[in-house]
Amino acid sequence: MIIATAVEIADRRAGRLGDKYYAGRARSVMNRNFTAFKSSTWLVVLSGFIEPVLYLFAFGFGLGQFIGDVEVSNNVISYAVFIAPGLLATSAMNGAIYDSTWNVFFKMHESRLYQGMLATSLGPLDVALGEIAWALLRGLIYAIGFVAIVAPLGLIPSWWGILAIPASVLIAFGFAAIGMAITSYISSFQQMGAINLALLPMFLFSGAFYPIEVFPESAQILIKALPLHHGVSLIRGLTLGEIDISLLGHAGYFVIMIALGLFFTTKRLTALFMR
Amino acid sequence: MSITTEPKVVKPYGALYVAEYRIRNMMRFKALIVMVSIGNPFLYLLSIGVGVGALIDSNNLIDGVPYLTFLAPALLANAAIAGGMDETVFPTLHGFKWGKIFFGINSTPITGSQIAIGVFLAAMARVVFLVTIYWIVLYLFGALETSYSWLAIPTAIFAGACFAAMMLALAAKMENDNLFFTFISRFVIMPLFLFSGTFFPLSAMPIYLQWIGWISPLWHATELGRFLTYGREISNQMLFLHVAFLSVILIVGLFFAVRYYTRRLAK
Amino acid sequence: MTTNLIQAHGLTKRYGDFVAVAGIDFHVAKGESFGLLGPNGAGKSSTMRIIAATSQRTGGDIKILDKDPNLHGPQIRAHLGVVPQQDNLDTELTVEQNLFVYGRYFGLSSSFIKNKIEELLDFAQLVEKRDVKVDALSGGMKRRLTIARALISEPDILMLDEPTTGLDPQARHILWDRLFRLKEQGVTLVITTHYMDEAEQLCDRLVVMDKGKIMAEDSPAGLIKTYSTKEVLEVRFGSERNAEMSEKLKQHCERIEVLPDRILMYADDAEKVLEEIIKQGIHPITSLVRRSSLEDVFLRLTGRSLIE
Numbered sequence: 039m040i041i042a043t044a045v046e047i048a049d050r051r052a053g054r055l056g057d058k059y060y061a062g063r064a065r066s067v068m069n070r071n072f073t074a075f076k077s078s079t080w081l082v083v084l085s086g087f088i089e090p091v092l093y094l095f096a097f098g099f100g101l102g103q104f105i106g107d108v109e110v111s112n113n114v115i116s117y118a119v120f121i122a123p124g125l126l127a128t129s130a131m132n133g134a135i136y137d138s139t140w141n142v143f144f145k146m147h148e149s150r151l152y153q154g155m156l157a158t159s160l161g162p163l164d165v166a167l168g169e170i171a172w173a174l175l176r177g178l179i180y181a182i183g184f185v186a187i188v189a190p191l192g193l194i195p196s197w198w199g200i201l202a203i204p205a206s207v208l209i210a211f212g213f214a215a216i217g218m219a220i221t222s223y224i225s226s227f228q229q230m231g232a233i234n235l236a237l238l239p240m241f242l243f244s245g246a247f248y249p250i251e252v253f254p255e256s257a258q259i260l261i262k263a264l265p266l267h268h269g270v271s272l273i274r275g276l277t278l279g280e281i282d283i284s285l286l287g288h289a290g291y292f293v294i295m296i297a298l299g300l301f302f303t304t305k306r307l308t309a310l311f312m313r
Numbered sequence: 314m315s316i317t318t319e320p321k322v323v324k325p326y327g328a329l330y331v332a333e334y335r336i337r338n339m340m341r342f343k344a345l346i347v348m349v350s351i352g353n354p355f356l357y358l359l360s361i362g363v364g365v366g367a368l369i370d371s372n373n374l375i376d377g378v379p380y381l382t383f384l385a386p387a388l389l390a391n392a393a394i395a396g397g398m399d400e401t402v403f404p405t406l407h408g409f410k411w412g413k414i415f416f417g418i419n420s421t422p423i424t425g426s427q428i429a430i431g432v433f434l435a436a437m438a439r440v441v442f443l444v445t446i447y448w449i450v451l452y453l454f455g456a457l458e459t460s461y462s463w464l465a466i467p468t469a470i471f472a473g474a475c476f477a478a479m480m481l482a483l484a485a486k487m488e489n490d491n492l493f494f495t496f497i498s499r500f501v502i503m504p505l506f507l508f509s510g511t512f513f514p515l516s517a518m519p520i521y522l523q524w525i526g527w528i529s530p531l532w533h534a535t536e537l538g539r540f541l542t543y544g545r546e547i548s549n550q551m552l553f554l555h556v557a558f559l560s561v562i563l564i565v566g567l568f569f570a571v572r573y574y575t576r577r578l579a580k
Numbered sequence: 581m582t583t584n585l586i587q588a589h590g591l592t593k594r595y596g597d598f599v600a601v602a603g604i605d606f607h608v609a610k611g612e613s614f615g616l617l618g619p620n621g622a623g624k625s626s627t628m629r630i631i632a633a634t635s636q637r638t639g640g641d642i643k644i645l646d647k648d649p650n651l652h653g654p655q656i657r658a659h660l661g662v663v664p665q666q667d668n669l670d671t672e673l674t675v676e677q678n679l680f681v682y683g684r685y686f687g688l689s690s691s692f693i694k695n696k697i698e699e700l701l702d703f704a705q706l707v708e709k710r711d712v713k714v715d716a717l718s719g720g721m722k723r724r725l726t727i728a729r730a731l732i733s734e735p736d737i738l739m740l741d742e743p744t745t746g747l748d749p750q751a752r753h754i755l756w757d758r759l760f761r762l763k764e765q766g767v768t769l770v771i772t773t774h775y776m777d778e779a780e781q782l783c784d785r786l787v788v789m790d791k792g793k794i795m796a797e798d799s800p801a802g803l804i805k806t807y808s809t810k811e812v813l814e815v816r817f818g819s820e821r822n823a824e825m826s827e828k829l830k831q832h833c834e835r836i837e838v839l840p841d842r843i844l845m846y847a848d849d850a851e852k853v854l855e856e857i858i859k860q861g862i863h864p865i866t867s868l869v870r871r872s873s874l875e876d877v878f879l880r881l882t883g884r885s886l887i888e
Contacts, residue, residue: 044686044733048658061654066684073681074672077713082496089499096507097365101515104375117368153686156634157662158685158733159654210550231345235352242360252367308636 050160059307067155067168068175070071086133086176087183089124094188097121097247113271115195115276123191123277124246126184126206129268130177132238134210138217139172139233143224162307170214177210178203196279205276205289209269212292215299216265222306240266265295327423331431331483334418335404336438356448357388361512362454376514378458378543385456386465386538387511389447390531393473398502400436401477402494404483409434409577417580425575433474433481433570440473451542458543465538471559472534478566484575505529507525510536533558583610585737585768586631592639593626600626602792603640608737613769617776617874619620623792624772625665628741631770632662639721645736658686661730665741667722675725676701676710683732703758704728710732720751721739724758724806736769744778756781776874788874788881795881800874807880808872809834811850815857815864816842825862832856837879844876 051057075083098118105117145151155165181203188194194202217233224230243250244266250258261267272288275281339346358381366380375383408415408428415428448466449456457465487493507524509519509532515523526532533555539545540552547555586608593601601623608614616624628636630642633656642649644656670678676697683693701707704724709717717725723743729737743759744752759782763769770793773779779786780800787797796803813833817825821839826838832853833845847853850869857864 042687042689044658044688044735045655047687048655052652053657057655058651058653061687063685063687066681066687069684070670070673070681073677074670077494077677078674085499092503092507096512100508100517101365101513104370104513105365106370108368111394113647129370149671150666151670153634153664154668154682155668155685157632157657157660157664157730159687160685161654161656231342235349235796237343238353240358242356243364248364248368252364308547 042160056163058163059161059304061159061161062164063160064164064167064171066160067165068172070155071168071172083176084179084183087129087180087187090129090184091187093125094118094122094193097159098193104224108249110274110278111280113280115278118191119193119195119278120274121247122188123202123273124244124270126202127183127209127266127273128241128244128246129180129184130206130209131213131240131266133177133180134173134213135217135233135237137176138170138214139221139224139227139230141173142169142221142229143227162204163304166218166307170211171220173214174207178207181206183306194277196277198279198281199277202246202273202276205272206269208292208296209265209272212269212295212299214263215296215303217299219299219302219306222303222309229311240264245270265291268292326538327427328430328434331418331423331428332434332438335400335432336436338404339435339439346439346443350415350446351450354388354447358385358430358450358454358456361388362456376539376545380457381454381456382543383539384512385451385454386469386542387509387531387535389444389451389465390469390472390534390538391506392447392512393440393469394439394476394531395533397436397473397477398480400439401432401480402484404435405431409485410488415574417421419507425578426571428578429481429485429570429574430567433477433567436477436481437470437474440470440477444469444473456542459541462542465541468534468537468541471537471563472530475530475534475559475562475566478563478570481570482566482573485570485577488577505531530559530562584608585610586642586770588640588642590640591627591630591637591642593623593635594631594638599792601637602629604787604789604792604794605846606794606797607749608768608770610736611766611768613763613771613782613784615779615786616770616772616789617774617779617783617786617878618772618789619774619878621791622789624789625741627789628739628770628772632660632739633657637797652710658733659736661727661733661735661738663723663726663730663740663743665745667726669722669726669729671714674711674713675706675717678714678725679732686733688733693732696734700728700731703731703761705754708828718751720747720754723747723751723755727755727758731762735767737770738762740769740771742774743773744773752778776878779874788878789877790882796877803874803877804872808876809846810848810872811846812870812872812876813845813850813853814842814865814866814868814870815845815854816866818865825864828862830859831856832860835880844879846872846876 048061051061097123098116106122107114108117110120149265152165156162185194185199185203189199216239220233243253243261244264245261250261250267253261268288268291272285272292275288276286362384364383366384369375369380374380377554418428419425444466447469448457452462483497504525509515509529510524510526511531513528515532518525536545536547537552537555540547584607586606588604590605591601592603596601604623604627612801616627618624626635628651630637631644633644633653635775636650647656649656670681673681679697679700680690680693680883683696684690685755697735701710704727706721706725706728709721714725726741727738727743740759744755747755756778759769763782769782771779771782783800785797785799786803788795788803796807798806813831816822822840822843826836826843829843829845830836833847835846837844837846845853854867854869
């Protein structure tokens with residue numbers, strides 16, 4: 039067998055569409071992340087899905103005793119059943135945002151990992167896709183972990199709830215794509231802090247912890263414009279088995295987010311990775 | 314011209330010089346700090362206090378008071394804790410590892426224990442600031458019932474001081490693993506935050522989980538806060554116990570903070 | 581195909597209003613060791629990044645292996661091994677993992693990489709450190725690992741940006757020895773440095789850069805011959821008297837440079853100059869006779885010191 043050299047491998051893609059951005063090796067970036075993951079304290083990394091579970095126990099079962107049942111559309115459900123999907127959507131958002139903002143920012147400006155990758159025959163799109171794919175894989179494992187814990191507790195009444203797993207990956211994809219696009223415009227840690235600031239109201243007001251109907255109509259319109267509200271509604275619809283056309287609308291919101299995010303990320307790739 | 318630096322002069326004020334440097338550093342982010350200090354209580358009270366509070370049946374007052382009133386002292390103490398941790402963990406990691414600033418400071422007559430105390434004092438300055446603002450927001454939301462509710466400010470600061478001292482020690486002790494802090498925040502800080510009688514009374518948990526509250530400075534400070542802001546009934550013995558517990562944590566924390574700082578600088 | 585691996589005409593790089601590289605021409609031939617010498621901010625690193633196809637030029641023309649780096653980044657980078665100024669090793673990984681993962685970025689097969697790793701660990705004298713995490717390595721070891729990493733794809737051109745900055749003298753000599761070996765094997769080297777001794781040791785040919793422009797181009801010996809005298813006499817009179825003394829010394833040498841701490845007198849026989857001034861009754865606090873170096877060339881070309 040003849041072993042291909044780096045030059046031969048790179049030349050094979052020459053002339054293809056986008057060959058200056060993409061070398062077709064996003065998996066080598068994932069391979070790097072997997073190697074790093076193996077040599078880290080991977081149990082700690084994997085335990086990420088514990089956080090929403092803790093929230094669920096505290097609010098669902100602890101505070102839930104003082105709340106009793108909650109009425110959603112025509113269903114009367116326990117408070118724990120109400121917040122479980124909210125917490126799943128929220129943790130999908132948090133993980134994706136962390137990976138696509140702090141993590142990318144750090145690898146770009148502090149450890150200069152991306153400079154190393156881009157000194158090779160990889161293109162910027164390989165790096166972006168590899169990083170997003172890795173974040174989504176992690177999100178998928180967290181979602182499976184969460185569902186595996188809450189389903190046996192009877193908090194996912196419908197079999198449609200299985201679809202909450204891919205739905206939370208969709209949500210994570212939307213936030214990761216937007217997050218990476220935003221990171222391309224950011225140059226300092228203070229600006230990074232502002233991202234967290236913007237996420238807090240979304241976390242608190244998107245209907246994860248209570249129905250947004252407690253707020254006046256005008257505030258509700260504002261909340262309904264926010265992505266996390268659509269994430270919560272999508273997953274809640276699935277876990278409760280309330281399947282209707284509105285779920286497609288919620289999912290569509292994220293499809294648009296992904297498209298927009300990827301468009302800007304690609305457009306800003308040179309700024310992101312080759313400044 | 315000659316400038317003499319008298320070690321005798323530096324000695325009593327060393328910690329203050331370090332605190333001054335830390336506070337100057339914070340001032341660079343003052344806009345952000347002020348915004349977060351005001352925004353946080355506002356958002357939390359509106360969301361959890363009003364939003365979740367609306368779900369709680371009005372006959373079903375928690376601890377005999379509206380949910381917002383019940384929650385207020387816990388959020389106050391928690392804000393102090395979060396602020397105290399922020400201003401100790403990162404400066405310590407930065408000072409020892411990322412920027413190695415402490416080694417520079419230590420090459421002057423300032424000692425390791427003065428650096429530790431200085432960082433602690435600066436963190437406390439931030440905590441005092443944010444707790445005061447938090448209290449004002451609580452007041453505006455009508456979440457405080459007694460005329461002496463301002464006394465909950467010092468008890469919240471007390472809790473912040475306990476956590477700041479413990480984190481100072483831990484961060485100085487940890488030399489390598491950044492994941493350690495992920496671990497700590499996931500398996501220690503977060504459970505303490507959620508299960509210390511913060512969002513619902515400790516008694517609503519099974520007895521075999523209530524120990525989480527007993528070992529948590531947040532619970533002890535929150536109990537004191539509830540006593541002060543809405544007159545929750547607590548026996549004198551328990552009041553004494555809460556204060557004693559917090560005092561012990563604070564003293565032990567500071568003791569180890571000073572010790573680990575000095576050791577690490579001597580390495 | 582031309583024998584020039586790199587060919588640049590009027591190469592320019594602007595960042596907003598700031599001109600980092602102001603229209604330079606140069607070429608690098610196959611198998612040669614080419615240096616960019618200049619102080620910090622001369623435009624060396626910007627030039628390097630354009631060659632490495634990780635920064636887009638804003639003007640002029642450059643071809644690397646007959647390809648335009650603005651259009652064929654990945655294809656060009658497959659030919660290059662890059663050693664950046666600041667180490668960007670993967671600190672989460674061990675020495676061996678760093679090499680393996682990096683080889684994978686090029687798409688190389690794992691059997692190829694594994695064989696290559698053995699060879700490179702040996703070359704970089706890191707065999708015993710293979711399972712150690714990068715953070716635990718010394719500065720010199722990190723540099724050698726970065727060079728080994730750059731060699732994993734068997735590049736045609738090895739690019740080294742300030743390869744020994746920040747290393748102690750012993751580590752520098754080990755590194756130079758390794759680079760010599762590569763040169764002997766026919767690897768083309770492109771090196772930036774602000775150390776004249778390094779440029780003299782490693783480069784066959786070099787350009788002197790300042791403020792984004794090329795001031796001169798030749799072999800190290802050629803540059804010294806053209807722009808300096810054979811020898812230099814360094815004399816000191818104490819910071820306050822240097823300026824005043826220079827008036828009296830001028831006539832005794834071909835050229836004179838007054839620096840804040842010393843005076844440099846250029847002549848082909850510096851020993852003789854020293855005798856002459858002592859005869860005149862001028863007694864410097866200290867005096868030193870030495871051969872001209874690239875430092876003197878730089879001073880002549882720019883009126884400034886190389887290391888400021």
